[in-house]
Amino acid sequence: MAVGKLFLIPSPIAEGDPDKIFSAVWKSDISHIRHFIAEDVRSARRFLSSLKVFPAIEELAFSVLNVNTPEAQMSALIKPLKEGIDVGLLSEAGCPGVADPGAGVVALAHDAGIRVVPLIGPSSIILALMASGLNGQNFSFHGYLPVDQHDLTNAIKRLEAESKSKGTTQIFIESPHRNNRLLQTLKKTLSSSTRLCVALDLSGPDEKILSKRLDQWPELELPKKPCLFLFGC
Amino acid sequence: MAVGKLFLIPSPIAEGDPDKIFSAVWKSDISHIRHFIAEDVRSARRFLSSLKVFPAIEELAFSVLNVNTPEAQMSALIKPLKEGIDVGLLSEAGCPGVADPGAGVVALAHDAGIRVVPLIGPSSIILALMASGLNGQNFSFHGYLPVDQHDLTNAIKRLEAESKSKGTTQIFIESPHRNNRLLQTLKKTLSSSTRLCVALDLSGPDEKILSKRLDQWPELELPKKPCLFLFGC
Numbered sequence: 014m015a016v017g018k019l020f021l022i023p024s025p026i027a028e029g030d031p032d033k034i035f036s037a038v039w040k041s042d043i044s045h046i047r048h049f050i051a052e053d054v055r056s057a058r059r060f061l062s063s064l065k066v067f068p069a070i071e072e073l074a075f076s077v078l079n080v081n082t083p084e085a086q087m088s089a090l091i092k093p094l095k096e097g098i099d100v101g102l103l104s105e106a107g108c109p110g111v112a113d114p115g116a117g118v119v120a121l122a123h124d125a126g127i128r129v130v131p132l133i134g135p136s137s138i139i140l141a142l143m144a145s146g147l148n149g150q151n152f153s154f155h156g157y158l159p160v161d162q163h164d165l166t167n168a169i170k171r172l173e174a175e176s177k178s179k180g181t182t183q184i185f186i187e188s189p190h191r192n193n194r195l196l197q198t199l200k201k202t203l204s205s206s207t208r209l210c211v212a213l214d215l216s217g218p219d220e221k222i223l224s225k226r227l228d229q230w231p232e233l234e235l236p237k238k239p240c241l242f243l244f245g246c
Numbered sequence: 247m248a249v250g251k252l253f254l255i256p257s258p259i260a261e262g263d264p265d266k267i268f269s270a271v272w273k274s275d276i277s278h279i280r281h282f283i284a285e286d287v288r289s290a291r292r293f294l295s296s297l298k299v300f301p302a303i304e305e306l307a308f309s310v311l312n313v314n315t316p317e318a319q320m321s322a323l324i325k326p327l328k329e330g331i332d333v334g335l336l337s338e339a340g341c342p343g344v345a346d347p348g349a350g351v352v353a354l355a356h357d358a359g360i361r362v363v364p365l366i367g368p369s370s371i372i373l374a375l376m377a378s379g380l381n382g383q384n385f386s387f388h389g390y391l392p393v394d395q396h397d398l399t400n401a402i403k404r405l406e407a408e409s410k411s412k413g414t415t416q417i418f419i420e421s422p423h424r425n426n427r428l429l430q431t432l433k434k435t436l437s438s439s440t441r442l443c444v445a446l447d448l449s450g451p452d453e454k455i456l457s458k459r460l461d462q463w464p465e466l467e468l469p470k471k472p473c474l475f476l477f478g479c
C-alpha cells in the first residue's frame with residue numbers, strides 16, 4: 014500500500030487577506046487534504062476556512078500537537094500517513110517546524126519512509142533578515158535569550174563577540190511585555206558601531222522595521238506585540 | 247518630497263509556474279514598480295516578464311548589484327528612492343538579502359530613512375529547515391564550509407559539538423560539484439546518532455529531501471545540483 018504525504022502548510026503571521034499570501038495554485042494543491050495536525054484546532058479551522066477551498070470545514074479531522082504532546086503520542090499522529098492518507102501539518106503562525114513543536118512529527122515521518130512536502134509561506138525570521146540590511150550569508154536564530162538580567166547582558170556580549178569575529182547576524186525574539194526591557198539592555202550593552210534591527214508586525218498592517226547603527230538609534234517605545242530583534246557587527 | 251519604498255522581491259528557487267508561488271494580490275502590489283536592482287538583468291527580466299503584470303518589459307529600468315559592485319556605487323542605486331520612486335530589489339533566486347549581495351543596499355536605504363518592504367516568497371533555507379525534522383527553535387546558517395579537507399573535517403566536528411551542547415541545527419551549502427565529497431565527509435565525521443538532512447531542488451519538480459540518523463543513512467549519490475545540508479544532535 015502506498016503511504017501518504019506529509020504537507021507542511023505555512024499560515025499567516027499577521028492580520029490580513031490570505032489571498033495576498035497564498036496563490037490559487039498553492040491553495041488547490043492542499044484542497045484534497047482532510048486530515049490536519051495543528052497546535053490550536055480553533056485557529057487552524059479558522060485559517061483553513063478562510064482559504065475557501067475545502068468543501069465543508071466540519072468534514073476535516075484535526076489532531077492536536079503542542080508543547081505538551083508526549084513523544085509516545087506522536088506516532089499516533091502519523092498513523093493516517095502509513096495508511097495512505099495525506100496529512101497537513103500547521104503551525105499557529107508561520108512555517109511549521111520553525112520555532113514550534115512540529116519538528117518531532119516531521120522526523121517520525123522521515124523515519125517511516127513518508128515523503129515530507131514543505132510549502133512556501135511567510136517566515137518572520139526570513140522577512141526580518143531580508144529587511145534588516147544585516148549579513149544574510151551567515152546568521153543564527155536563538156529563540157529567546159535568558160530572562161535574568163545578568164545572564165541576558167552576558168548572552169548579548171557573547172553573541173556580539175561572535176558577530177564581530179565571524180560576521181554572524183544574531184536573531185532572537187522576546188515575550189512582548191519584555192520588548193522594551195530587551196531593547197534598553199541591547200542599547201546599553203552593544204557597541205556604538207553595531208547595527209540593531211527591530212521588526213514589528215511583519216507582513217501586517219502595522220509593519221515597522223527599524224535598522225540603525227547603535228549610535229544613530231532614536232528614542233523608541235516598542236508596543237507589546239510580537240517583535241524580532243537582530244544585530245550584527 | 248516623499249521618498250520611495252524599497253520592495254524586496256523574492257524570485258523562484260526552482261523551475262516551475264510562478265503562479266504556484268505568487269498570488270494575484272502579491273503581483274498587483276509590485277506592478278507599479280518600474281525601477282529594479284538585480285544581480286543578473288537577463289534573468290530578472292525573464293522572471294518579471296513571467297509575472298505578466300508589467301505593461302512593457304522594455305520600459306523597466308535595471309541597475310546591477312553583484313558581488314563585484316563597489317560600495318561607492320551602491321549609493322547611486324538608492325538615488326531613485328530619494329527622488330520618490332519605488333524600487334524593487336531582486337535576488338538571482340529566493341529572497342534578496344539572504345545569501346546574496348543585497349544587504350548592503352538595504353542598509354543604505356535604512357540610513358537614508360527609506361522604508362524597506364520585504365515580500366513573502368520562497369527561501370530554500372526555511373523550506374529545508376521545515377522539512378528536516380531538526381530543531382527549528384535554534385539554528386545557524388553558515389553558507390559554505392571550508393574547501394580544504396582537513397579544515398572541513400574540523401569545521402564539521404566543531405559544529406557538531408555546538409549542536410550537542412546547545413541543540414543548534416547547523417545548515418550549510420556546497421558547490422554542486424563537491425556535493426558528494428561533502429556528503430562522504432559528513433558520513434565519516436558525524437556521530438551515528440546525529441540526524442543528517444539533504445534537500446535537493448526544493449519546490450521544484452525533482453524535489454528530494456532525505457533526513458535520517460547517520461546509522462540509518464542509505465548509500466546515495468547526489469546529483470551536481472544546488473543542495474542544502476543540515477544536521478543536528
